[in-house]
């Protein structure tokens with residue numbers, strides 16, 4: 001079902017501009033969870049968002065769907081504003097933007113049967129008869145590999161974690177959205193089940209021409225599914241680039257740190273020349289001046305404390321943007337980066353083998 005308010009199939013599907021989200025803290029202070037984040041999402045693209053806990057990635061995802069509204073900024077879906085609209089319009093837009101949550105069991109009502117859970121969005125938007133709802137719920141369950149006759153009358157505690165996540169995905173698909181926001185959709189699952197759910201998401205994306213926003217703290221998971229990757233730290237975007245470019249040649253020191261932290265079965269392929277990051281993540285109540293990563297960054301200089309680095313395109317690739325005054329050297333000049341690229345390619349290869357085996 002397509003909204004009349006949406007523009008023709010041109011331009012990005014999602015345009016996000018200057019999103020800021022804060023939460024009240026003790027006293028009159030506020031915690032900045034997301035600070036001035038902007039990006040575009042092309043139709044049919046999968047954008048992975050990675051970062052540590054507290055980086056703001058989940059808060060950003062929810063703010064895009066006005067769950068709840070951000071403090072400021074704008075979001076448009078196919079040219080139609082999402083945030084500055086009335087409730088009825090927002091309800092219509094949300095048909096096009098659905099979310100899959102992290103913990104499949106806690107995101108499902110334990111008292112409801114699978115059919116009722118999957119029908120819930122149809123009830124919320126209204127306009128469907130009970131037989132229509134049952135038919136659409138059955139089709140959504142079948143599309144995620146669950147036989148409606150076998151699973152429709154079960155309750156969440158009567159099925160496995162992977163099956164619960166399939167029910168969550170069916171619930172998100174039942175309104176036939178254009179954008180699926182997946183917030184750590186596999187992090188609560190066993191590794192073998194993770195592979196099955198990732199395969200399912202990719203199949204569904206292809207079959208329905210979906211656009212995906214995929215959030216995870218696991219870089220090897222994000223690499224396997226994303227066309228581009230955006231890295232966040234303390235509410236800010238550090239780096240955004242095509243997946244291959246980012247993993248082969250990270251240019252922000254924080255991205256390089258995250259990649260170096262990915263476990264490897266081949267320690268000899270670590271990058272011995274890369275200086276280690278120091279210290280803990282600062283409190284969001286006491287953000288460092290200038291660059292937010294400067295208290296941990298081995299490359300920090302006086303300018304990093306005085307001046308916040310803007311997100312800007314690198315001279316050698318407009319699609320690769322970095323917020324750093326002194327980005328890491330390009331691929332050709334850094335032997336350590338090449339080593340890192342080989343290591344992550346190996347990790348990715350292992351993940352691919354696992355996914356094939358799990359199917």
Ligand code: SF4
Pocket residue numbers: 252253254291292293294295297298299300301304309323324325326327
């Ligand atoms: S701006 Fe400075 S402190 Fe921040 S990441 Fe770059 S080098 Fe490090």
